[in-house]
Amino acid sequence: MSWDALFPPAVTQHLHTWTAHLPPTDIQILILLSLLALIPFLPRPSFLRTTVRTTSLPGPRNTSLLFGLYRHINESPDPGLVYERWAEKYGPAYVVPGGFGSKRVVICDPRANAHFYARETFGYVQTKLSRVFIENLFGRGLLWAEGESHKRQRKALTPAFSNAAIRKLTTVFFDSAYKMKAIWDAKIDASTTDDIILDVQIWMNHISLDSIGIAGFSHNFGALDGNNTPVVDVFDSFASSDTSFLSKLVFFLGPVFPMLQNLPTKQNRMFKRLRTTMGGIADELMSRDRGMGEEEGGGTGARKEEKSIIGLLLKAEDKSSSLAMTQEEILAQVNVLLLAGYETTSISLTWALIELCRRPDKQQRLRDELSQFSASTDPTWEQLSTGLPYLDAIVQEVLRLHPPVEETTRVAAQDDIIPFSTPFSSPSSPSGTSSSTSLVIAKGTIITSPIRALNRSEALWGPTAKEFVPERWLDDMGGVHLKAKEIVGHRHILTFSDGPRTCLGKGFALVNFKATLSVLIRNYVFAFPGGVDTKIEKHPSILPRPKVAGEVGARVPLRVGRVDS
Numbered sequence: 001m002s003w004d005a006l007f008p009p010a011v012t013q014h015l016h017t018w019t020a021h022l023p024p025t026d027i028q029i030l031i032l033l034s035l036l037a038l039i040p041f042l043p044r045p046s047f048l049r050t051t052v053r054t055t056s057l058p059g060p061r062n063t064s065l066l067f068g069l070y071r072h073i074n075e076s077p078d079p080g081l082v083y084e085r086w087a088e089k090y091g092p093a094y095v096v097p098g099g100f101g102s103k104r105v106v107i108c109d110p111r112a113n114a115h116f117y118a119r120e121t122f123g124y125v126q127t128k129l130s131r132v133f134i135e136n137l138f139g140r141g142l143l144w145a146e147g148e149s150h151k152r153q154r155k156a157l158t159p160a161f162s163n164a165a166i167r168k169l170t171t172v173f174f175d176s177a178y179k180m181k182a183i184w185d186a187k188i189d190a191s192t193t194d195d196i197i198l199d200v201q202i203w204m205n206h207i208s209l210d211s212i213g214i215a216g217f218s219h220n221f222g223a224l225d226g227n228n229t230p231v232v233d234v235f236d237s238f239a240s241s242d243t244s245f246l247s248k249l250v251f252f253l254g255p256v257f258p259m260l261q262n263l264p265t266k267q268n269r270m271f272k273r274l275r276t277t278m279g280g281i282a283d284e285l286m287s288r289d290r291g292m293g294e295e296e297g298g299g300t301g302a303r304k305e306e307k308s309i310i311g312l313l314l315k316a317e318d319k320s321s322s323l324a325m326t327q328e329e330i331l332a333q334v335n336v337l338l339l340a341g342y343e344t345t346s347i348s349l350t351w352a353l354i355e356l357c358r359r360p361d362k363q364q365r366l367r368d369e370l371s372q373f374s375a376s377t378d379p380t381w382e383q384l385s386t387g388l389p390y391l392d393a394i395v396q397e398v399l400r401l402h403p404p405v406e407e408t409t410r411v412a413a414q415d416d417i418i419p420f421s422t423p424f425s426s427p428s429s430p431s432g433t434s435s436s437t438s439l440v441i442a443k444g445t446i447i448t449s450p451i452r453a454l455n456r457s458e459a460l461w462g463p464t465a466k467e468f469v470p471e472r473w474l475d476d477m478g479g480v481h482l483k484a485k486e487i488v489g490h491r492h493i494l495t496f497s498d499g500p501r502t503c504l505g506k507g508f509a510l511v512n513f514k515a516t517l518s519v520l521i522r523n524y525v526f527a528f529p530g531g532v533d534t535k536i537e538k539h540p541s542i543l544p545r546p547k548v549a550g551e552v553g554a555r556v557p558l559r560v561g562r563v564d565s
């Protein structure tokens with residue numbers, strides 16, 4: 001079969017160039033895709049048609065039939081900037097074309113975003129692609145569930161994330177940080193120089209995995225001890241990217257053909273390995289604590305700590321409870337909590353160290369604030385939460401500039417009208433372009449909230465929006481920019497998203513982040529071996545990670561020396 005039968009000459013020329021480099025299996029997959037590609041152009045059956053039409057919106061022109069502009073966005077060094085520039089050109093609502101005639105509406109207005117997030121899980125739900133992806137990666141747990149099922153699962157887990165529960169975990173976070181300190185100290189002692197070079201990204205991975213393991217599941221993965229357990233291996237392997245043509249194809253065509261997520265690409269095989277490994281761990285953790293409860297009369301062990309994550313999961317096995325979960329849901333929660341907690345925390349800590357290397361003056365100011373604690377005392381939960389304004393400002397600024405989850409994409413489960421505070425333009429009116437503050441959304445429309453763009457928008461945060469300025473969170477700088485106050489997420493940033501799906505582990509993450517960073521900055525001085533202007537690039541992984549330009553893999557080597565050396 002020839003491409004020429006399917007596509008016009010301009011397209012076939014591109015396809016011939018590509019396929020010349022592809023093995024036969026990839027060609028077969030491309031042929032299959034081409035046939036599937038015709039589906040969107042077939043007339044839709046009447047029962048799928050809706051009488052409501054999404055307001056027609058302006059937007060960038062499509063440049064690729066196969067990938068639309070999704071590849072352009074994803075492969076850009078700063079996808080947030082791409083969205084921001086389009087917002088400046090087309091207004092706070094615009095359409096971005098995807099592959100094969102698909103498209104999504106991007107909303108860049110604070111009020112529109114508040115409305116969108118508030119309606120998550122009922123009005124706006126995971127796209128088919130996300131559901132396949134989430135199911136492959138985590139299973140059918142909290143992240144996969146919608147509506148009432150999501151509500152029930154979330155209610156069952158919420159007590160583990162109360163302030164009282166997190167306060168008790170503070171010592172766990174410090175214990176992990178001191179364990180890492182002991183290892184680093186030994187390395188420095190063994191070195192002939194005063195400082196050593198460490199790839200901090202891998203260390204932040206290991207401390208994040210150990211902290212969530214112990215705090216959430218009373219399980220020590222031993223990543224800091226150098227254990228090469230399967231789970232550590234699998235997590236580490238995420239930092240290596242899969243840049244094969246097939247993987248790219250699957251990634252970019254996924255929005256149109258979600259089932260492609262099931263093809264055996266390197267990344268999908270990695271996800272499968274993770275699921276199998278995690279399934280084994282989840283089973284082991286649950287049966288260990290289930291056994292403990294039975295042996296000790298059901299009133300001890302994990303059951304005694306009923307408000308811990310594992311305690312609540314065990315409780316959810318009780319079928320008579322209104323918050324009962326199926327075994328599949330319970331195992332999926334273990335995956336969600338481990339992966340959601342590990343990946344995001346590790347990326348944020350790495351970015352914090354990068355920003356503090358770029359600005360040694362700010363690193364020193366943080367150290368000065370922390371100098372009120374002697375070698376044998378650490379900040380309490382209260383101090384970490386509200387008593388250390390510069391630490392808080394640093395953490396908040398890192399989360400604003402580098403949100404690990406860069407956007408939220410959902411599909412409208414019902415027709416809706418999204419209110420805007422700033423009028424957007426629509427070319428649909430009979431008299432030409434009109435402006436409006438009500439965006440009509442038809443069921444089935446895909447919507448994107450560009451988190452990174454909103455967190456770093458000059459229109460919202462002022463001229464220093466792209467700079468690392470922790471002082472903006474302090475009163476002496478007059479606080480957050482007036483316009484940014486219209487954003488309703490956690491302290492006017494959307495890093496933890498918002499609404500019914502807002503990050504469940506936010507309190508856990510913030511205290512862990514602050515406890516770990518406080519130990520690191522009190523004890524070590526960090527610097528780029530290549531100087532403050534060292535270039536940082538994006539490294540594709542489950543979530544994009546930072547890397548020092550020129551390094552192989554997601555490596556961030558930093559010079560680490562003792563504070564008093």
Ligand code: HEM
Pocket residue numbers: 142143154212216336337340341342344345348403404405408494495496497500501502503504505506508509
């Ligand atoms: C800096 C650290 C973190 C960031 C930036 C972050 C961010 C987010 C975001 C943006 C979402 C929404 C995802 C979506 O709707 O698609 C989310 C959900 C979630 N996060 Fe986090 N997260 C962090 C740490 C954690 C930690 C440490 C845990 C657990 C220990 C956790 C548990 C969860 C869970 C369970 C959900 C799903 C909530 C739901 O669907 O109802 N997160 N997180």
